[in-house]
Amino acid sequence: MENKTRRAVLRIYDTHKDKDKILFEHAVLGQLAALDLPFRVPAPVRAADGNIVVELPEKDGKFACLFQYIEGDSPGDEEAGFFGSFGEAAGILSAVLAEVNPGQVPVYRPYYELRQSYPLCSPEAVRGICLNPPQPFKDLEQELALLYEAYEHIAGSLEQLAGLPHQLVHGDLNGSNLLVHSSDRRQVAALLDFEFCTRDVRAMEPAVILSGLVGHAEEQAAVQEFWRGFSGVIRLSGAEIEAIPVLMLLRKADVFLHFVSRYLEGTDEADVLREQTGLLAGDLRQLSASTAQMMDIICSE
Structure with a gap:
């Protein structure tokens, strides 16, 4: 307008x-x-x-x-030159959000309260849709089984995650929620869409971003540049870094339950959940292949 x-x-x-x-x-x-x-x-x-x-x-x-x-451009899917600036911007945002007190109770739950966040997605409901899929998803049995495996894998870690350092986090930083300068696409101009900002595990912020770098054409370089920028501002503890693989899986499981919930409540048609199931299962396969290398990069910086 x-x-x-x-x-x-x-x-x-x-x-x-x-x-x-x-x-x-x-x-x-x-x-x-x-x-x-x-x-x-x-x-x-x-x-x-x-x-x-x-x-x-x-x-x-x-x-x-x-x-x-706000002036600026959305980066292309295959662009990589801005990841160092993105890491630094995310680190600066994390540092200032640690001091922000909005004077209100957050409405969104932290990621690790996965089961409470989606009342329609009881363990029984998730198991049913994944291991005995209804007719619209019968041909996605392998993908749904993979997603259920990830859901089960993180279940035993949720209480432990609650003991990590907490603060306000953006919670949804990715390439679609930032702008780069039109005159210098290597520099982040803006961070957008704070809708899901809440009090959560501090390490969730970089974990969400790292989970979105899986499968990027220049994945290793993107991870290295991002982490160099982020860790130049924020130094996570050993326990926080050790939790990053689980936090990345948690992000994918959360997105899956988000769309399962929308399907069960009638907000989305089956084709939306079908599309997300395929995309997220592909992400999990790539994450399985990439996590060790990602952690090597993170731990070497």
Whole structure:
């Protein structure tokens, strides 16, 4: 959206109708806006009545917000030159989020509270859909079995993860949630989409990003540059680094349960879950092949 003097981005929240989630996100963004960061973050625009969240009755009660437009480009899937800058930006964000106090209780649960986060995805429901798939997923038995194996693998680690250092985390940093400068695509211009910001394990932040680098055309170089940038700002403990493989699996399992839940509640049709099942199973295969090399890179820096 734009007029003669300014541009803005309209966001309609399609994934939920929970105003408290948006208000928590905006409370965090408000504190970040007061800091002198080397990258930009979304800045909500107030309506004429002073509100920054608007309900849309014509959209079945969904909420919308207007954000200031941020100059920059989304990086291409195969671009790799920005990963050092991305790592540094993620480290800086992690450092400042450790000091942010939005004055509100987070709405989203930490990743390791996987079972509480998705009430429809009881252990029995997940086992049923994965090991005895209903008709729309019969041809994905191998993929679903692989995802169930990952789900079971992390189950015994969830309580242990709760003992790692905690703070606010963005929780969903990846190439689609950042902008690079148009004049220098090696430099991150903005970090976006703080919707899932919550209090969680500190090491979850880099683990989410690392899990998204699996299968990249320049995977090893991307991991090395990212970790060099991140660890130049944040030094994780030995226990946190040791947990990264499980945290990467946890990210994939969480995404899977997110889409299983949307299918079971009728939000998505079967084709959405089918697509995500194939993609996530492919990610798990690549993660299995890549984790040892990734950890060698991380531990050598």
